[in-house]
Structure formats: C-alpha cells, structure tokens
Amino acid sequence: QDGGSACLITKTDTNPFFVKMREGAAAKAEELGMTLNSYAGKVDGDNESQVAAIETCIANGADGILITASSTSAIVPSVQQARDAGILVIALDTPLDPIDAADMTFATDNFLAGELIGQWAAAKLGDAAADARVAFLDLDVSQPTVGVLRDQGFMQGFGIDLADPNKWGDEDDSRIVGHDVTQGNEEGGRKAMENLLATDPMINVVYTINEPAAAGAYEALKAIGRENDVLIVSVDGGCPGVQNIADGVIGATSQQYPLLMASKGIEAIAAFAKDGSKPEATEGKNFFDTGVKLVTDQPVEGVESISVEEGTNLCWG
C-alpha cells in the first residue's frame, strides 16, 4: 500500500472506547490505502508500553502516529524523538502536557465531560443538592489523568470545591461520602458501590468514571432495593451506555466521539504523507475539538443535552 503508514497507540485495548477508535482508524486507513499498526498499553496509565510503541513506529519508518497518551507529560520526550525523526504526531482524546508537544490534538475535553454531568446532577436535585450524599467511583489508585479530569470536572459542575485539581480525594466538602476505585468495569463498580454503601447507606448521587462502572454500581443498589432513588452519572456515551440511560440505569452521560477522532487523525496523516501539510486547530482553541455532548432522557434547565435517540445515532459501541 502506498498511501503511507500510520501508527495508532491507545491507552489500553481492553476498553470498548479504544476498540471503536481502532475500528474507526482501520476503516479510514483501508479507505485511503494506508497501512495501520495498532499498539496499546497493558493497563490504564501504562506509559512504558507507549514509549516502546513509539520507538517501534520510528524503527518501522511510519509517517504519522496517533496517540492517546497514558501519561500526558511522561510521554513527551518520546513524542519529541518521533517528531525529530520526521513523523507527524497527533494526540487523540487526551491532550499532551504541554499541548504543543504534539503536532495537533483531536480531543474531547474530559474535564468538560465531567463538568456537564456535574451540572446536570446539581440541576436535577435542585435545592436537595445542598445536602446530597455523593459517591465517587473512580478509575484507579494511581489516579490516571482521565480519571482525575472527569472527577474534578464533575465536582466543578456540581459545585464542590476542588482543592488541588490534579488529584481527587483531597476535598473536604461534607457531601462527599467517599471515593473508591473500579478499574472502569462492572466488577469494580459493584464492589466500590457496596463499600461506599456500607459506609453510608443514604448515598443519593453516584459519579462513575465510565458506563461499565455505572452498571456495576446499579447492581449493588438494586441488591438493596435503592436503584430507583439514586442518581447515577457517567462518561463515554457508548451504545450500551446510552441504552442504559433508556433503561433508567444511568441518569446522564457525557458522550465522546472516538471514531471521529480516529478517522480525522488518519486523514491528517494521509495528507501529511502526501504533501507535508499539517492539520489545523478548531477556531479559537489550541486543539481540534471533537466535542462532548450530554445524553439524557431527563433534560434539565441550563444544561444543553441531547436525547437518547440522538445519542443512539451517534454512539460508538
């Protein structure tokens, strides 16, 4: 194939989000006649595997690299090495630190994603938000950046003082029942929810890192018959997640568009391979915003959202 070659490096490939991202990239590459090699970290936050992947792409003489960085600053020297070797590097989903370490960023704003669901939850509760009992189901004890951004974004939207915005767990708002980690799956979601319920059975708002964790939390609530009086919010907008909104498992979720990011990225590399042109940022931003939308079937005043039907049309899993 002569359309050039691209690498896609994701955080992991055990998450449907990245699976879809890869499918999007592969479809586009196929269409444009490009070679695509995909790499992934072994666990969330795996910087080492991503470094090795970039090195491999250099050795293979790729034209461009699409990367969703596990560690936004630790990956920078390797990215630099690739760019020095004349490779176009595009950050997908997660901006690097500094953002201009990559040639371009096609991303969702994870903080914004959190903020939207926070605002929604606050508005939904109305006055009761002042004495809500909130549980946070986060990703991992190592606090990878996505997890921190969404968690802190939620707090911002909900009206909780963030303290240090680079970590969760240092806030002192009395509405916080506690944080627990889920690894972003049903298993972790259920156990974390049970643990927090054992601490305080009166929890009425649950922030979750993603939709599988939310589904797990729902099972725990169901087991004690509280599934109908607790608000669960989440992030991702995968098709099962959107369906879970319709089924009343999740109240609202922030939808992202990984397929879009990936196909845009591949197009950019194809263009670069052809004539050396680099992609442009969205007007007024220093990155190409692929957007986040709040999906819910219970819209609230003051927070823009789309319906479940629209969400289903746009969903990625």
Added chain:
Amino acid sequence: MAEADRYEDVVRTRSDEKFAEFEDTGKGLWGRFHELLHTTPAIVPLIVLLAACVVFGLVLGSKFFSPFALTLILQQVQIVGVLAAAQALIILTAGIDLSVGAVAVLCSVIMGQVTFRYGVPAVLAVPIGLAFGTAIGAINGWLVSKVKLPPFIVTLGMWQIVLAVNYLYSANETIRAQDIEAQAPFLQFLGTKFNVGGAVFTLGVVLMLLLVLVLAYVLRSTAWGRHVYAVGDDPEAAQLAGVDRHKTIMSVYMLVGFICGLAGWVMIGRFGSVSPSATTGVIGNIQAITAVVIGGISLFGGRGSILGAFFGALIVGVFELGLRMAGADPQWTYLLIGVLIIAAVTVDQWIRKVTA
C-alpha cells in the same frame, strides 16, 4: 573386641514389648488446643479471621456486625473464594496457576456469547462454559505433566492467551444485565437471593461454601486427595511409591479449570452482566494466591488445608470492607491491606511457634 560374640541372638527371643510411653506433659486446655492445632492447621487462619472481626467490630460498632455488612463480605469474596479453592488445589501439587482469573472471565464470556450470539439456551450455555474451563485446565495439566514445563510458565502463557482470546472473541463488548435478565435469566441463577433472618445470601455464596466443604472432604478422606498431597510433597517419591503422577496432575488441573468455569458463572450472578474486562481476569490470580498463602498453604506444595485458603480469602475480605467502612481512603486502604497481610501471617507464624 569380641567378634565371635553372637550378640544378635539376644534379640532373637522376642520379649513382650510395649510401645514406648513417656511422661505425658502439657495436658489440660492448652494441651488440647495444641493437639487441635496439629490435627487441624486451618484453625490458625480462623483465629486470625475472628480476631480481625473482633477488632473491626470494636472500632466500627454495630455497623460492622450488621447482617448487611457480614453477608456483604461473603458476597464480595465469593469469586475470590471459589478461585482460591481452585488455586489451593494447584498449589498443593507444588504448582501455581496464574490463569485462574482469566479462565473464569473467559468462561463467563463464553456462557454469555454462546447464548446471545449463537442463540443456544442458557441451560446449555452454562455447561458449555464449564467444559471450556475444563479443557483449558486439561491443556495446562498436560503441559505441566507430560511436557514437564514449570506450572508458572505454562499458566503465565495461558493467562495471556486466555485474556487475549477473551478480548478478541468478545470484541470487548459487554452483555448488559438488563438483556440477560430479559432473555437468559438462567445465566444469573447463582445471583438468586434468599433471606435467612435478615441476612441476605445468594446461591453463589452457597456454592462457594459447598465447594470448599466438598473439596476439604475429598482432600482429607479419599485416596485421590492423599495423592494430591503426595505429588506436591515430593513428586519423585510419590511416583516411586506408586502414585500415578500424571493422572493426579491432570485431574487436578482439569478440576481447577472446571472450578474456574464455576467462578465465571458466579461472576454473572454477582454482576448481572457479562464483561470481558472484569478485573478478575487481571488480578484474580494474585488475589487467589494471596488467600491461599494467608491460609497457610505452602507454595512448595503438599502442606496446608483448603479450609485455610477459604479463611484466607475471608481475612482479606474483612480487611477490605472493614477499612473502607472505617473511612480510609482508597490509597490508604491499599497501603493498610499490605500491612495487614503481613501482619496476619506474622500472627499465624507466631501462633504456630508458641504452640509447636
């Protein structure tokens, strides 16, 4: 020197001998306790477990001793408990199985996909999943026993293979609890709840308890059980003494694969959904090994009891829930569990020492 002395003749006439009897010291309660310890080594982790419960009970008060909290522990350990039983069997043969968690997850995925992708009825899907688990166990066993590869390597490789197959086969797609409930409730059968005086049990918990008891019986009171111990203790000696090493190892690994399949079924009951990315696939092995070792089974094989492994799983479960209830944040909980694991085994060692 008196070489012609026919000294051996002295012993030719057998005198009426008795078994030697020495002064029997240390009777009484303490002595009885000693004896109990020696005949039932699982008592040590049990003591540690009870002590942990008492400590958390004192700190947390009635919250911890509520039927809700206590049965929650059983529900939270049911998967690890089942996997620990499987792991214990392997470790008794001086092996180790890094693939248990991954096999459990794959079996749950197979049960789900077979139902939803191919439309097989759930009552058939479950046995198919169990058969797959058994088959993977058979491959492990064959590689260990016939090709004579170290179990660590075999199951390390298998772990990676099974996890990858799991993701590839399922395309990382979760089957939602709601869909299962509507279309194939039998998959969630082990999640069925029932009440016993305020405490909520699930069939999964019952399965775990039964499994542990049955295995304890089999290991203790059947020839197969003795062979498992003998093979783990000294494989050479066991083989020379007439144990069929190959048959024993194969049967253990296959049984373990089957139990992992059961664990997969238990998972569906507990989570409602079928998810290929369940954490058990990644850390289930370490969790199970931890339970086994805390329960006093030697990693060198041949020593320990399966009840110990079960108590080991409960000890970790109690620590985790207790610390979370006491409000420790996740990172501190993580740290304290590290400390407590070491402490639990230290206490165990100490009890064994003072009662040696």
Added chain:
Amino acid sequence: MAEADRYEDVVRTRSDEKFAEFEDTGKGLWGRFHELLHTTPAIVPLIVLLAACVVFGLVLGSKFFSPFALTLILQQVQIVGVLAAAQALIILTAGIDLSVGAVAVLCSVIMGQVTFRYGVPAVLAVPIGLAFGTAIGAINGWLVSKVKLPPFIVTLGMWQIVLAVNYLYSANETIRAQDIEAQAPFLQFLGTKFNVGGAVFTLGVVLMLLLVLVLAYVLRSTAWGRHVYAVGDDPEAAQLAGVDRHKTIMSVYMLVGFICGLAGWVMIGRFGSVSPSATTGVIGNIQAITAVVIGGISLFGGRGSILGAFFGALIVGVFELGLRMAGADPQWTYLLIGVLIIAAVTVDQWIRKVTA
C-alpha cells in the same frame, strides 16, 4: 555362613587404586556440546534467543537487523533486565519478590522529589534513592529471615505498601522531563547516549550489562555466591553445613533493594521524566519473574544462572519488538507472546532432554 571370617581384613591392605574409568562414549562435537550444556546451563536460553532473532530477521528482513532495531531491544529491556537480575538473586534463594517493580518506581520518585521538593542536589538524591531501596530490601529480608514469613507474602504486602506510599508521597505528580533536563540533568545520567558504529547505546544499557556480568561472577566464583545457592537449594542443610542463613538472606534482599534503586535510576534515564504511575510498579514483578523463569532458574531455588535470566529478558524483548514491528495487533501480540513463552520453555526443556 562364616561369621568368624575376618573378611574386613581383605580391604586393610590398600591396593593401588585408580579412579574408575569407563569407556568414554559420545565425544566429538556433540559430546563437547553436551559438556558445555552441563557446565553452562545459560546456553539453552541463549540458543532460544538466537533462534528467535533468526526467525524475526527472516520475517522482517533488514528492518529488524538494523543497528537501530537491535539496540532498541537492549534499551527496551534495560529496566526489566535490571529487575530480572534482582529477581534472579531472590529466586535462587527459593524466595520471590513481588515488590521489585514498585520499589524501583518509588526509588525514582524519591530521587526526583528529593531534588525538586527539597532542593537536594541530584548527585546526592541518587544515593538517597538507592539507600531507600536498600532499606526496603532490608525490611523484606528481615521479615523473611527472622520472622520467617513466606517471601511471597512479605513482598506482596510490601508491593502494595510501596505502591501506595509512592502515590501518596508524590501526590500522583509527574516531574516533567524538560524540568529535569533543565534543573537536575544528573538524574537522567543513565539516559546518556553514545554511538558505536551506528548502534546507539545508553549508559543504562551498559549498567545492565555490567550488573549482569558482575553478578554472574559473584555467584559463580565467590563464597557468598555459593551460599546463595546453598540456602536456596536446601536451607536446612545449608544451615547445618555452616552457612549463616540469616546473613545470606539479609544480604541478598538488601542487594536486591539496591538494584531496584538502580532500576529506578535507569527508568529516569530512559523516560526522562519521573512518574509515580509507571507501569513497572504494577507489572514489573511479573515481567522480571517471567524473564527469570524463561531463563531456566527454578522457582524452587538453588538452580540456574543469572545470565539465563538476562537472556530470558531479551527473549521476551525480542518477541515483543518483533511482533510489534510485524504489525501484529496488540491483543494478537499478547496472545502470541503467551504462546511463545510456553514454546520457548518447551524448546528449552527439549534441548535439555535430548542432551541429558
């Protein structure tokens, strides 16, 4: 029967004896190869390694045999290589260390934080980090040797403790490569590159190679090395034979802690930055154990060579790079690596068998 026969007198007069000599079969090249295998067991993983290189070379062509790609392997395995050397020492004593990766990460964090938070010069920060590593090793060693806890449990607990401390202490903050380069370049010292005929080496790679060679010498040719093997082989017997078990175990664990500290320093050199969430903390232990076991060191202690562990690390490195370069998708890569791990050890077993 002739009891008065003074038969023992026959042997009183010593005849001129020679050591028994049998017909010496199987000389020639094959025979020599046999002998080499028996005196240098690390040759087996070396053969597997070379075979892997040849296969990937054939599949990938000159791309794989470029100096860049070949030295890339060394750079990619340097951390696991150093950790495998440490792990090999522990496993030779029949222990296991689950904390190696976490200790390495914590040491790198300490080196970074001590410089950036407290303003200690980097040339001092590095020894401070190494001292911390050694101290953690000492705690592990003490718990294993004096409190007689199983190494698996001690280091499992320590793993969790160290990881949690690492996150808590660093507040999950990464120190950026740019900042280190500007303010404390000595921390990145082991990342220094130099060229040898087109091939790029780093000081970290040199350190790894030196470390392996020194340890190989020490284990083979000093009394301490012999004691390490003896303690791992049969601790009871070693103790009865006059080895100071405690001293040997303490020294091994402390040295291992120190080497983990070195690995932390190597990490800073390789990644430029200091990141508390480096994956090595989570999977470095399994990676190191894998390398050791592929390298032919017995998990039961006392058998194997450190060179083998190094080749084991390289084997995995070659597989990973080769498959990545061939463009295998990640899950297929994991799957194939799983298969290859088993295959590598099967070949190893087979070579040992036909040359037994």
Added chain:
Amino acid sequence: MTSPVLEARGLVKRYGKVTALDHCDFDLMPGEILAVIGDNGAGKSTLIKALSGAIQPNAGEIFLEGKPVSFDSPNDARGEGIETVYQTLAMSPALSIADNMFMGRELRMPGFMGQYFRKLDRKRMEEFSRQKLSELGLMTIQNINQPVETLSGGQRQGVAVARAAAFGSRVVILDEPTAALGVKESRRVLDLIQEVRARGIPIILISHNMPHVFEVADRVHIHRLGKRLCVIDPKEHTMSDAVAYMTGAAVPEGVAEPA
C-alpha cells in the same frame, strides 16, 4: 535349570559423563534370595532402578518370566507385582505413616461411604500399619499419625521395608533395607525376608552387611564398575572372597557365571 523370574541383558545407563551401568546382565531365579553386593557407586541402585521402572536404561533388555518388558514408571512394575524399597525410601515426608504405607493402594470404607463417597478406611489402615511396624520391633513409634518426616532415620526405613514386604506379590527388591536399622530391627528384617521367601516370592537384597548377606542369600551377585562381575554361591565362598572380588583385590576364577 529353571528359567529366571527377572532377567536383564546388556543394560546401559549413562548420566552425562558418568556411566552407571555398563552392559550389565542380571538374573533372579524363582523363590531365591539373591544378594547384590558391590562398592559404593558400583551401580547397584541404578541396576534395581532400571529393573523396577524408576529409570529407563539407554540400552539393554529386561525380561519378566521370559517375556520382554519395558517399564515406563515404577507403577508399571508394581502392576506386575514387583515391589521395591529404594535406597532413598520414597516417602512423602509430610504425610503420616499410614498414608505412606498405603500410598497408591488405599483401603476404602466398606459399604455406602466407601463405594459412593470413596471414603478411606483410616482405622483399618492405621491398625495394619501399627501391626506391621510392631512386627519389625519398631516400638518407639508413639503416634501412627506422625508425619514421616518426624521419624528417626531407622523408623523411616522400617516403614518402607514393612510396606514392600506386606505388598510384594511377585518380586521384592530391597536396596540396603537395614542400613539405618538397629540390631533388633535389622534382625527382624532378616526374618521378614525369609518369611517372604517362604511365601514363594523371590527377593533381591542389596546390602553392605556381609554377615547378613551370607546368612540369608542363596546366591550373591557381585557388582563392580557398572556390571556384574560374577555370581557366587555363598556356601562355596567365604566373605573374604566376596569382598576381595568386589573391591578388586582379587579376580574371581572359575566362578559360577562369568559376566
């Protein structure tokens, strides 16, 4: 001349540089006690390991009652009624005396529990073990449920010998069965050997104890440097002769069967 029960021709076993068996022949006649003597390291244990399936020789053939056999494991040999006490005793250290005695041939409870739940009949196994050990005069064993690793060296050997004698049905092989035994216990083992022979079962006895060998053996196989040097009749040779042959101090002439 009747034909041998167990016969071997040209057995070779190499361990790397070391040749432990060097084209060794062997014959065991029906109903006899055959002693095998030789220097340390002469290859006696290797020989009986080959005969009992514990190792597979590099070359040579083994015949059981004239039919060629090839044992892949000690279990195969045991299946043919060949029971062996190895020099290393082959016991599971952590298991009890009774467990070890019955390893591989455990007794099940009569009736329902045994048939459906495969429950072991511990009581019967313990009683049997205790009885066999008393017959050997091992009276200092205080607890039949003691793990074997806690037994004294001699007690352990006693258990192994008792096991083989109790279960051997076609050939019983004993590799230095009295090495660790006391005067009384050794005596009992010699008696036991004769009782087994009286049951019509031939015995291979490896021993360094010349008076014992000459007391019980019908024929003496002298092993030297990995092969059978000669077989002598203990009634026609003195212990001094035997020792001289086996140590190489003298060369046997006109012996019964030259190697």
Added chain:
Amino acid sequence: MTSPVLEARGLVKRYGKVTALDHCDFDLMPGEILAVIGDNGAGKSTLIKALSGAIQPNAGEIFLEGKPVSFDSPNDARGEGIETVYQTLAMSPALSIADNMFMGRELRMPGFMGQYFRKLDRKRMEEFSRQKLSELGLMTIQNINQPVETLSGGQRQGVAVARAAAFGSRVVILDEPTAALGVKESRRVLDLIQEVRARGIPIILISHNMPHVFEVADRVHIHRLGKRLCVIDPKEHTMSDAVAYMTGAAVPEGVAEPA
C-alpha cells in the same frame, strides 16, 4: 578423673506429643572415642543435634569444657570447633562435591584476585576434596564437579564424613557415618576415626554396627527411651550385654555410671 570436654545435664526435647529426649545426661571425655548406641528412635540423633546447636532443647544445660554454652545454630557450635556429620548428611544437592566439602569455609585465591575480588580457589578445593575422598577409598567418583544429588547413597555419606574429619578441631560428632558405606569404605572411616583421635580430638560415634563400636570405642553410652541408660566399658562387657541393655532385654547392674 579429668573433666568432660562436652557435658549435658537434664536435656529435654519434646516434639508435640513425642518426647525425644527425656532428661538426658551426657559426657564426652578428652581424647576419647565415645560410642552412642540405642534402638531406632531412642533419641540419639536428637541428642547430638542438641549438642551441636541444630535444635534447641526445651530444658537442660550443656557445658563445653565446664562452661555453660547455648548454641543457637550449628554455626555457633562449629565456631567452637564442634564438627558434625548429621544422619541426614546436610548437603546442598545441586552443588558440587567440592562446594559441599568447603561450604562455609571456602578457600580464596591467593593474592590480588582473592583479596579484592574474593575469587574462590576452585582448583585447590577440588584437589583437596579428591584427595580426601580417595583416602576413604571412594574411587568410583568419576567427576569431582558432579552435583551431590547425583552421587550414590554411599558416595554422599563419604563426602560428609570426609568433610567433618578434615575440619573438626575440638569435637567430631558422627551420626551413623558408615550406614550406607561399603565394606572397604567403612573400614577406611574407622581408620579415619582413629586418626582423628590420634590428633587428640574426641569423637562421638553413633552406630548400629556392634563390631565396629566395640572395635573402636573407649566407652559406650547406651541410650534408651530418650535418656542415657548407662555407660559401659567395651572391654568389660560383651556385645550381647550391650544389645541386651539397649533393647531392654536385660537391665544393667552396677554399671559404670547409672543414668
């Protein structure tokens, strides 16, 4: 009467239900060969393990040249010049003969390499080992670098005995040193024992071989049911007496030192 080199009073050692030493006394006189005999399981090995620091008794005292001592490990006893061959031999199976011979007292290369690089002098260690083994008549060892686990039972024991005899400086303890040895090799060990005694070093010899005991021992300590029954002079008693006492067939009267 001179005072004992090594002395013990009231030693007790219990293992769970089993009492292995039951208020046992012990005396070793300077320059003597003291044999310890007794039934299997009488507690002989336990006694010498207590004397050499391998186990810690539950009660009782040990005196070395009159001074109370308490050994926490065999290394402590070795530091005092007490060298022991345990019944289990205490070797590292995977290590070579030479490695095992010099375990804990390895020789370093002379000069620079030895001093700064702590390099072992393998050649010297191998030569020494080979010489000691030949002195014992263990001529079938073909390769001094063979791992000990590949040695025959007797070869292994020979290595252990050679080690103790070569390095013992104050007391040498031998627990059944000839049990697995051939006629020739046993003979050599007896010679060796006498050579060691000739160097002025007292020896404790545990053995079930009465002729050997009566040949070399100056005094015989008879052990029964965990304690010293009596000590007899082999010149004044017959082997039959000794066996009768130790098995309980007769009760010693007016013996040298009642327990």
